Amino acid sequence: MEALLEISENELDDFIQLSDKLYGIDFSGYALESLRRRVLRLMQLKSCDSFTAFKYYLANQQLSDEELLNEISVNTTEMFRDFEVFKFLKDEVFSVLETYPRINIWHAGCSTGQEPLSLAILLKEHGLLRRTVQYCTDINSEVLAQAKKGIYELKEMKDYSANYIRSGGAMSLSDYYVANYGKAKMNRELGKNMVFTKHNLINGTSFNQMHMIMCRNVFIYLTTAQQNKVLRLFIDSLVPRGYLILGVKESAVFSTVLNELEIVNGKLKIYRKKR
Numbered sequence: 001m002e003a004l005l006e007i008s009e010n011e012l013d014d015f016i017q018l019s020d021k022l023y024g025i026d027f028s029g030y031a032l033e034s035l036r037r038r039v040l041r042l043m044q045l046k047s048c049d050s051f052t053a054f055k056y057y058l059a060n061q062q063l064s065d066e067e068l069l070n071e072i073s074v075n076t077t078e079m080f081r082d083f084e085v086f087k088f089l090k091d092e093v094f095s096v097l098e099t100y101p102r103i104n105i106w107h108a109g110c111s112t113g114q115e116p117l118s119l120a121i122l123l124k125e126h127g128l129l130r131r132t133v134q135y136c137t138d139i140n141s142e143v144l145a146q147a148k149k150g151i152y153e154l155k156e157m158k159d160y161s162a163n164y165i166r167s168g169g170a171m172s173l174s175d176y177y178v179a180n181y182g183k184a185k186m187n188r189e190l191g192k193n194m195v196f197t198k199h200n201l202i203n204g205t206s207f208n209q210m211h212m213i214m215c216r217n218v219f220i221y222l223t224t225a226q227q228n229k230v231l232r233l234f235i236d237s238l239v240p241r242g243y244l245i246l247g248v249k250e251s252a253v254f255s256t257v258l259n260e261l262e263i264v265n266g267k268l269k270i271y272r273k274k275r
């Protein structure tokens with residue numbers, strides 16, 4: 001029977017230092033349990049049966065920077081993920097956003113782009129797309145390259161379409177893409193005002209004058225200290241009364257910046273910067 005792979009706290013520490021030194025990737029802000037699972041998965045994938053073997057593998061730089069980042073960070077996403085959030089934005093937040101002549105939205109940790117595209121569809125249906133700029137950032141340039149293309153598996157569209165309808169979409173999702181050889185290519189118009197930039201939330205600079213920031217399902221991989229740092233960055237990037245949306249399983253309630261935020265919807269993790 002095959003022995004179960006395990007790594008100790010010290011070995012995990014070694015991994016963090018090696019990735020920083022050899023690949024220039026700093027995983028020190030990542031929540032340890034999630035990091036341990038991903039490292040074990042990567043060891044298995046590369047047929048390393050001990051941490052010593054894996055260290056040797058890493059030291060010989062048999063992985064590219066991007067591959068290491070891709071394997072360790074989780075990029076799972078979908079269109080209209082947690083549709084209640086999109087429905088709330090459409091029903092309660094768009095009427096505030098439309099008071100601005102130009103709307104700036106930052107998608108932090110946008111992965112392969114399904115989230116900004118979902119929002120673009122709803123913004124278009126409310127006549128707001130043309131005056132909105134969506135800044136889409138991620139630490140991983142491979143997912144950003146996919147986001148720029150806006151091409152997804154056609155078979156995923158069935159689930160996305162059900163989410164779109166539940167979000168209160170006014171058309172049919174198929175109006176927004178062209179199907180070809182098992183792929184769905186999203187309409188170019190949706191991505192016209194999207195800017196894609198590689199950006200690390202842990203040591204990156206703030207953005208200016210954002211009316212809304214969506215950063216969903218990224219905090220679960222960060223330690224509490226790093227989450228506080230990133231929340232500070234978000235508050236500095238928002239206009240007064242700007243919106244911050246975290247993942248439904250995440251929270252700003254225990255953060256050091258809570259007094260600077262108002263809770264708009266506690267269940268959906270929608271916050272608003274105080275004046």
Ligand SMILES: C[S@@+](CC[C@H](N)C(=O)[O-])C[C@H]1O[C@@H](n2cnc3c(N)ncnc32)[C@H](O)[C@@H]1O
Nearest residue numbers: 074075076077109111138139140200201216217
């Ligand atoms: C699970 S995906 C979430 C995608 C999307 N926001 C959603 O909720 O569907 C997490 C994304 O966060 C990115 N990420 C992880 N750590 C990051 C960091 N320090 N700075 C920027 N992006 C990061 C990952 O590369 C990944 O694409």
